[in-house]
Amino acid sequence: MKEQKIYLLWITAVVFLLSGFSCTDMYDSLREFATEETVYPASFDTITGKIGFERVEIDLSTKGRIPPSKMKLQKAKKTVIECSFFDSPMIIDSVCSWVNITGLTEPEEYTFKVYTEDEYGNRSIPQEISLIPYTSHDLNQMELLSPLITESSSTALIEWNSKLSGVLFDCYAYSYSYKDNDNVTQTGTGTGDLPSFFVENVRKGNTIPVELTLKIRPKKNGISILDTISWPSIINLNISESASDVIFLKTPTASQVIDLNDAKESQTCSFSWTKVENIDSYTLKISTNASFPTDKTLELDLGNISSFNLDVSEIKKIVADGSARCYWTIVPTTAYSTSTQTRALIVYREIPPSGMWLFDDINDLFKAEIGKPLIEVSSGIKITPADGPTPEDKAVFIPELSYLKCQHGISPNPGKTYVNEYTLSMNLKLTSFRWFSIADINSANNNGELFISPYGEISVNGYWNSASANMKLNEWHRVMYSIKLDEFVKIYLDGNLVKTISTNASWVDGMYALRPELLLFKDDNSWNDRNNAYASEIIIWGTSLNNMEAAQLDEIKFR
Structure with missing residues (x-):
């Protein structure tokens, strides 16, 4: 019994000792293994992508690039990009708003996971996107549309x-090369998506590889990719043994425009064509008639050349x-059995105005760009500056009972008293329609001569209800009268012919023939046909403009 007490006392002492030891700083050893809470870096706030040629661009910020x-x-x-096609993640030592990933040569879907990373290597929650780039495989699947080949003997x-532009790509330019009969490499370039070029000095029966390279912007699922790339192809040209001689026209092209009003345009026009082996002299013909009648054609014998500056x-x-x-066209000077071509050439004649007024200078409202200043005549409210069709194109407001006196400076033809051929163009806007005399030509007459009706029709006094189109309220219109009194009065609205009045010799020197002063926006002294008007431009010519000139007035460099 005594021994049991001693044993229990010993156990109690040991337990007490151990208990006292373990309770002292019991968490000290745990602190050695505890870590702070991890705060991960913020993720990118968006992910969108665009494809290019064997590359993609991925945007990662809603704030743009x-x-x-x-x-x-x-x-x-940092920015970290993972992809199953990568051997290792792509790591960029900055936080990017967008990335350009290149070298994507596989015609497969690439899935990208994009993270941010902090200085300890902790990564954010990823943004994920899948994209299929355009690759060489896609390019090789396309076939070039077969060309039209017109052949001659050489x-x-x-x-x-x-x-060529369409569903699969847009074409912007092209280049070509080939070796001619003398083994000389010939090259050329062009723009647009309708390639056209000549392969010259080649032999019948031989196969000539023509290397054509198109500059294209491919499309994937109907959407253009980011890049413009080169697409090479080979056209094997073989001129048949039966090919005959043809003179091909090279320049100017069918879209060429010559504006004789443009002072910056070259004073020469270059013509070129292909030569035929047995022809030793060529003739250039130019006419307004495609049949080239002798009395209406310019003919120039040029000798044995293939280009000429006219x-x-x-x-x-x-x-x-x-x-x-x-x-x-170009034809042999002497008779020779050959074919040739004919091409169109748009030519704008010189049409220098006799007077032009634009109302753009508020400090000198009626000054002339060409001719004499207009003279304001106002018995009541004055003519004032106003907004025009555009912020740059100013205008004037012409109230009722005010008008502009125009001293146009056009001289009558010999033997005539007044001016019987002229064109008057005005940019006008009306806020209401009523009978309105926009020009009083003959003050001795008891009415104005050029009118706008209560329906917005433009005409001369007495010729109504026959226009193909009328003015609209609160819209700017170009109103033009082209007059040749022994033949016609033509009226145009916004460049379109809306009325033709046939005239004859009895109209010459009559009420519509210009006197030395033209009174614009004036009626006769009764002032019963008046209206408010806005005008941004007035131009007068001493010739009658034709349909092409009226339609293309904004394009012709007469200003």
Whole structure:
């Protein structure tokens, strides 16, 4: 019993000792293994992507493409991009608003996970996107539309009837090369999506590889990719043994425009064509008639050459009676069995105005750009500056009972008392329609001569209800009268012919023939046909403009 007490006392002492030891700083050993709470870097706030040629661009910020210094994502220091096609993650030592990932040559879907990373290597929650780039595989699947080849004995014209741009790509330019009969490499370039070029000095029966390279912007699922790339192809040209001689026209092209009003335009026009082996002299023909009648055609014998610079003063003679769609061709000077071509050539004749007033200078409202200043006549409210069709194109407000006196300076033709051929153009806006005399030509007459009706129809006094179109309220319109009194009065609205009045010799020197002063926006002294009007431009010519000139007035560089 005594021994049991001693044993229990010993156990109690040991337990007490151990208890006292373990209760002292019991958490000290745990602190050695405890860590602080981890705060992960902020994620990118969006992810969108666009595809290019074997690359993609991925945007990662709703603020757009901003510098890394302006990317404020908590704790983020780096950009990390993972993809199953990568051997290892792509790590960029800055926080990017967008990334360009290149070298994506596989025609597969790439899934990208994009993280931010802090200085300790902790990564954010990823943004994920899947994209399929455009690759060489896609390019190789396309086939070039077959060209139209027109051949002659030693030359071929390679062109396309329809534009190459379409569902699969847009075409912007092209280049080509080939080796000619002398083993010389010939090259050329062009723009647009309708390639057209000549392969010259080649032999019948031989196969000539023509290397054509298109500059294209491919499309994937109907959407253009980011990049413009080169697409090479080979056209194997083989001129048949039966090919005959053809003179091909090279320049100017069918879309060429010659504006004889443009002082900056070259004073020469270059014509070029392909030569035929057995022809030793060529003749250039230009006419307003595609049949090239002898009495209306400029003919120049040029000798054995393949290009010629024509002085534009020669072209002036062709369009002396009005701008026109002209035609040109090259033919052998002496009779020779060959084919040739005819091309169109748009030529705008010189149409210098006799007077032009634009109302753009509020400090000198009626000054003339060409001719004499207009003279304001106001018995009541004055003519004032106003807003025009655009902020740059100013106007004037012309109230009732005010008008402008125009001293146009056009001289009558010899033997005539007044001016019987002229054109008057005005940019006008009306806020109401009523009978309105916009020009009093003959003050001795008991009415104005040029009118706008209560329905917005433009005409001369007495010729109504026959226009194909009328003015609209509160809209700017170009109103034009082209007058040749022994033939016609033509009326145009916004460049379109809306009325033709046939005239004859009895109209010459009559009420519509210009006197030395033209009174604009004035009725006769009764003033019963008056209205408020806005005008932004008034131009007068001493010739009658034709349909082409009226339609293309904004394009012609007469200003």
